[in-house]
Amino acid sequence: MPEKKNIDKHYRQILDWFAENNPFAKSELHYKNAYELLVAVILSAQCTDKRVNMVTPALLARFPDPLSMSRSDQAEIYSYIKSISYPNNKAAHLLGMARMLQSDFGGQVPDTVEDLMRLPGVGRKTANVIASVIFDKPAMAVDTHVFRVSARLGLTQGAKTPLEAEKQLVAHIPEDMLGKAHHWLILHGRYVCTARKPHCGECGLSELCPYFKANPDGDASLPVDAKGTAFSRPSASPEKESARMKKPVSRKEPVSLKKSVSSRKLASAKGKQKK
Numbered sequence: 001m002p003e004k005k006n007i008d009k010h011y012r013q014i015l016d017w018f019a020e021n022n023p024f025a026k027s028e029l030h031y032k033n034a035y036e037l038l039v040a041v042i043l044s045a046q047c048t049d050k051r052v053n054m055v056t057p058a059l060l061a062r063f064p065d066p067l068s069m070s071r072s073d074q075a076e077i078y079s080y081i082k083s084i085s086y087p088n089n090k091a092a093h094l095l096g097m098a099r100m101l102q103s104d105f106g107g108q109v110p111d112t113v114e115d116l117m118r119l120p121g122v123g124r125k126t127a128n129v130i131a132s133v134i135f136d137k138p139a140m141a142v143d144t145h146v147f148r149v150s151a152r153l154g155l156t157q158g159a160k161t162p163l164e165a166e167k168q169l170v171a172h173i174p175e176d177m178l179g180k181a182h183h184w185l186i187l188h189g190r191y192v193c194t195a196r197k198p199h200c201g202e203c204g205l206s207e208l209c210p211y212f213k214a215n216p217d218g219d220a221s222l223p224v225d226a227k228g229t230a231f232s233r234p235s236a237s238p239e240k241e242s243a244r245m246k247k248p249v250s251r252k253e254p255v256s257l258k259k260s261v262s263s264r265k266l267a268s269a270k271g272k273q274k275k
């Protein structure tokens, strides 16, 4: 972690790198409106976006709005989502969410984090995603990727919960960049700075990364923030996402090569998003 007086510079260098290398970052979930994104994000807890994108077309064709879903039942919703993780819980949450949208919000997705968090199946992360992506609010959704990558890069220091990480990130990232930064950190965590074996040798941020500097040989046993902070994995309970979230690398590899490989991965991710 850089000295406190240099933290703004550290943030700026990392954000500049992302802006240059992945300027078009966005969600990999498929959706056309706030309701569809809300459904997709609820389904994505402990599940891949790719898998969610496989089930949402049929699900949303049958339930194109909160009203149609609110008139269904858990068993029918389950039948559309049974191939994803925690289908029973998620079916119950989707039904409860749709019914509350009808009863409390006139069939519309609310635009504040507080109202969103009243909905079944919606924790702080999901609420922040909707507030940021749909309503352009200055919110930072912290999932397991954002939590891990932020810690490794030294953007957060000693954060033990997603909320602590969120507060640190919001304090340093300009409001108009929060939404984009959320996607940058998720995509970097998904394709480059992976949980068990981060691809440091292919990462264009390695020279700015305190985790890499403390761990150049890729010792996966080190804590994510390289400073000994305890780290726990995400809760197995998909509905309570606000619960705690808890290889060989060569120094000789030229930065330009690291950058180019990482850029290709991010470009690949960007290509997937455009599909």
Ligand code: SF4
Residues within 6 Å of the ligand: 152, 153, 192, 193, 194, 198, 199, 200, 201, 203, 204, 205, 206, 207, 209, 210, 211, 212
């Ligand atoms: S250098 Fe390694 S630990 Fe640091 S951000 Fe890149 S992949 Fe992650």
